[in-house]
Amino acid sequence: MKKRRLEYFIELILKACAVVTILTTIGIIWVLLSESLTFFKEVSIKDFLTDTEWTPLFAKKHFGILPLISGTLLTTFIAVCVALPLGLVIAIYLSQYAPKRFRKIIKPLLEVLAAVPTVVYGFFALMVVTPFLQNLIPNMAGFNALSAGIVMGIMIIPFVSSLSEDALQAVPKSLKNAAYGLGSTRFQTSFRVMVPAASSGIIVSVILAFSRAIGETMIVAIAAGQQPRLTANPLVPIETITAYIVQVAKGDVPHGTLEYRTIFAAGITLFVFTFILNNISFWIRKKYREQYD
């Protein structure tokens, strides 16, 4: 009898843990929603989505989110441009070329890249990458999207390489044999058979990396600047959604004001982005699983 009750008790604790997680998520969404609803009572959604200026902290206030979105997408785009080719090449090398023993050493080492504190990356972008790039591109500003994006790209390489490698390893060995049996070189086997067969997994890895880059805060807050600007020019200071939230949350703005509520509006925008991306990757993964079973 005693054992039974203990079992029941343990189950209750486990259930409670799960419920707490769900409640937290619901709580966060609730706060985001209610605060931004108050915000949107004063600022129309149309202005929010179409105004091309974001100056809530200035005397002449504009509440157009577009500059922040453009800044976010610009740095993210640069990051993915760095991480996708490098990550994919690493994944192909590790799964198709590298000897087993070598792979066992390299893979954890690569994952260390994801474990470096992002503040270190931010510092690295500002103090090392920017000065280096300024030598090559003289008119580049001290704060810019390019260095932040490149460094962020390095940070998310392990997301792409690790998940893509898993996807490549999951391709049935019989396909590799078929390719070799027909006289494919290793290169042809990798790029014509293995990569296409693993493509859904690779796409998922890129989407998750993308999602991670969109939400990344420290690197862009340190190295990309704090000037919301609707531009595709990677050489000038910009501001991302995350960097703006940091800027306001640091405490200059009094609680409860419209200015303060802007961070919730910005936050929910960010949330919508990552939510959609995660769902796409979830959907692809589900479809992919069906295909191979």
Place this chain on the structure above:
Amino acid sequence: MTNELNYILESKNVNVYYGELHALKDINLKIQKNSVTALIGPSGCGKSTFLRVFNRMNDYIDSFKIEGDVFMEGQNIYDKKVRVDELRKNIGMVFQKPNPFPKSIYENVAYGLKIQGIKDKEFLMDRVENSLKQAALWDEVKDDLKKSALALSGGQQQRICIARALAVEPNVLLMDEPTSALDPISTAKVEELINELKEKYTIVIVTHNMQQASRVSDNTAFFYMGDLIEHAKTEDIFRNPKKERTQNYITGRFG
């Protein structure tokens, strides 16, 4: 010496090791051109390993080591100068389980040609049609060449794999238990196919199925524990084997 010309493959004192395991012991065997040779023997006797010696598919196994010489039309295929990818264009392979690529039927059959850099659409289409006809699959799939090969039945998938191997026009076709994953009707189709294909190709087939060996092959080689026990005309092997081991195996006393 004039006889030599009739042999396309030859293994000379071939020994294969997987780490400590001595998997093939001093194998000497010649394979006649345009014939079907069946490799039979109990599981683990080395027949599949021996099959893969000819297109060097064992090379990917870490602990694999080979001694001795293997010739194809006089060329030592384990020579350092030989490029494996070139070799495999001459020696096609069909595997135990159908393994079509997750691509369309057309792309599967055209794959071997495309990796050789052939882009001429008409030429590719011709070869695809021809290969599918040779594999007795054309009539079943000619209207949906764009359909995924994975959507076909197991027997059709295996014939796609045969067509895919034939498309590059190899001299030799290695088949590793090609019907073990198929139903009886598909098996009969593939066997019929083997009989037709030997007009143009040399076929080496590994099989667990004694009836299959006697139905499809001209010559049979019996392996046991890494040794080649007996190699002769299929009728002789099945009617009056010279060795007692062979006799025991084909009459089902062990294996």
